[in-house]
Amino acid sequence: MKLTYRDAVRDALREALRADPRVILVGVDIGAYGGTYAATRGLLAELGPERVRDAPLAESAFVGAGVGAALGGLKPIVEIMTVNFSLLALDQIVNGAATLRHMSGGQLEVPLVIRMATGAGRQLAAQHSHSFENWFAHVPGLRVVAPATVADARGMLATALRERDPVVIFEHVQLYGIEDDIEPAPVDLDRAAVRRVGTDATIVTYGGSLPRALAAADLLAAAGTSAEVIDLRTLRPLDTETVLASVARTHRAVIVDEGWRTGSLAGEVAAIIGERAFWSLDAPVGRVCSAEVPMPYAKHLELAALPSAEAIVAAVTAVLHA
């Protein structure tokens, strides 16, 4: 079935709403407007305003309401327009949703799914373009996933809804338009995926950087280098085994991460490789991250700030010749 990523998200939401009356959607402009990225278009008409619930601009309150609704027996799916706005609700996610099971000695459960758009590439400047996936991946109690393909956008939600604890789903804004021919199927949230098999170097990435990593692998292949591309899919907990098994075969690794380099997920993956695969490395681990600057508006500056296929090729070439 040919689907866009946006269609896949919508189909997954519709399926979840139809399958379980306890599932509700909450978010800003998800109903009458149809979703900022049109991912929820049509759902209000089909399922009504009680279950497709437009919220006022009150991120902390409607995310916290999601926490409470989950405690009260519903299965809320809360949409936050972008990760930048999620910072207004960070208290409810980090101090609340993530802690309640432990802080209550295991009594409380918060089966809450939070979806949000992330990433740059649409010239939205420094308050609508950042990637804070690593902030959430830092927090025990959360599961953090980043569907990078149409199939994962379609299949991850159902798996996330089976969890008894909070799951944060990051949808990269550059991915909504991609298209693929897929059969809807559940997705295993515990495993990373090898998106391209290769022998000379491992490129580890996630989310919106996957298409760039695959483009870089094409360029490298044309130059005679076989790069393996791993899509982490789940950013917490990390599937370290898949990464380490690949590095054990290729002996070289480059991590591509749209977050800023300092304190990044790329740094975490590099540390894991350094701790557990040091003796199988033939070169220092490379990283391609966003430039350490608030995202600028002008197109050429935005592109210069982001990881590019060319930068990935250069980083892989560097570890091959180290």
Added chain:
Amino acid sequence: MIPSREQALGMLRAMVRVRRLEERCAEDYAAAKIRGFLHLYIGQEAIAAGVLPALGAADSVVATYREHGHALLRGLPARAIMAEMYGRSGGCSRGRGGSMHLFSREHRFFGGHGIVGAGLPVAIGLALADKLLGTRGVTCVFFGEGASAEGEFHESLNLASLWRLPVLFVCENNLYAMGTALARSEAEPEIHKKAAVHRIGSEVVDGMDVAAVTEAASQAIDRVRETGAPWFLECLAYRFRAHSMFDPELYRDRSEVETWRTRDPITQLVSRMAGAIMPEDIAAIEAEAAAEIADACAFADASPLEPVEDLLLDVRAP
């Protein structure tokens, strides 16, 4: 309202249980058996004693970090509360929460929240669940007047009113947000007026008068259950003790505290009900409370520590 003898004895019993439990907590803190923050409720007992008995078992409660009394009067056993204070496995949160984070799923007591204002959105969600699941449950959320400076307060009142949710907001106005006097933090010090701008009805009640709180709370809870709409109860009260055990109380005069102590909710009730509440009633209630607390502390003392091997339990479902 003038309570009957039986009602008055129930109110007195509730307040004495909370008062004596917390006095013991202060002693145990001095003896280093309890650590971390410890926020005592002493002086404000009439609020929890007036509101909690008016709720049903299917209703939900959300409270703050000053919640020992709310937990006890919601029905959490004193044993589970004291063991939590001691950081033991027999504690209601198995030693993971401490004084600020008492929880009981069984009693629908949803915390124990340490971030000012953060319990309000959670209460909105609990009420939304009740509404959509058709349970007729009421969610009662307690918070101090300091929370009304938080954005979450206004966001939550707006949502409760906009979505017409069965929430009873109980503002415990004790005049100080930690050390900041109300007049120094609020341009509008009459907190209930903030409910009005969100089109939520409200009542102001003397929070040192347990009979008045009981009457106002019962009516408010009935109203919320009948209408499905939120209501706001502002209880004017005073905290006799410091904000926490680390507070030298530089921000208020001893004389102010002493003046308020003349309105102690326990002695007020006893003197008002003189003739109905007899000295032997008081002695019996005190003895019961003392026995309950002694038993709770003995249980907590005997309760084992959580094994360190279990450190990582209950971060996610197994």
